[in-house]
């Protein structure tokens with residue numbers, strides 16, 4: 001005995017999903033399993049409805065002999081629900097297992113109203129979205145939720161969130177699962193929760209920069225947060241606190257009170273909320289990051305100037321981030337993401353960071369825009385539910 005554990009049905013599914021092996025012959029070769037054992041395991045995946053034969057017709061087998069039928073993950077056997085909460089606004093969608101948005105809704109949802117009301121309302125949105133997409137609630141395999149605060153992903157609870165009053169330690173998973181059941185009558189499904197910047201980073205890296213092994217996304221909206229994806233996985237740190245750069249103290253902010261209760265945070269001087277406040281003081285009507293976004297879109301000169309200045313302040317902090325992580329892509333997302341802010345970031349970043357850490361760095365704006373969080377949340381659910389270690393239990397539950 002070599003002690004090598006035999007490849008499971010979950011391992012075979014993983015090989016097919018990642019397209020590293022897509023024929024029976026290639027799976028035999030990749031796993032060392034016999035033809036009969038591969039056949040038995042694939043049979044269970046077919047009976048679960050998780051695999052289908054590829055459209056492309058037979059291809060030559062790596063083991064010789066008859067050409068093989070290609071196999072692929074059946075991304076139509078279930079759907080995922082995803083939602084992205086901002087402080088005063090939310091977006092929700094039904095997604096296919098491959099991340100395509102099948103139905104989408106956005107509207108006012110105020111985080112300060114508290115988790116019970118907000119998650120109850122999301123349950124109603126999801127029921128309407130399923131109807132719009134023409135999918136029964138029984139096809140939902142899981143729910144992913146992005147929130148604007150630090151999350152303990154083990155429990156799905158937010159931890160001392162500065163801009164989510166009343167949410168600290170609340171059992172988001174149970175409440176959202178119950179809301180979905182209340183509005184659709186379906187059985188409870190797994191609910192996964194993560195920080196919005198993490199999920200935006202995950203969504204953007206997977207869809208637009210899959211080969212980038214060190215990816216950083218900075219979301220600048222009402223607050224400021226960063227998501228870090230290393231080797232394809234979100235880097236969360238030991239308490240889910242990685243990337244929470246909005247509350248780093250900056251010298252220019254000594255007099256500025258942050259929503260976290262401290263003075264001098266980066267978010268208090270350079271977020272969408274901070275820019276809105278400065279504009280309001282100058283007599284320009286603006287109350288939130290999204291108001292600033294609208295002003296920037298119309299080229300409002302004071303908004304443009306303040307966004308560039310905010311970019312410089314964030315760029316100063318990002319010089320440290322970039323020096324520490326040496327990312328290939330630094331993406332700016334959120335309400336302030338645009339040319340003036342990006343120009344400010346570049347000015348300070350290239351001035352303060354070592355040339356070696358920026359030589360191969362691309363500083364870019366978001367590609368998925370307002371959908372990044374939804375795409376990331378959907379992908380998080382799919383990667384969790386179809387991970388090799390979870391497949392056996394789920395197949396058994398399906399009775400195959």
Ligand SMILES: [Zn+2]
Nearest residue numbers: 247258260265
């Ligand atoms: Zn703060």
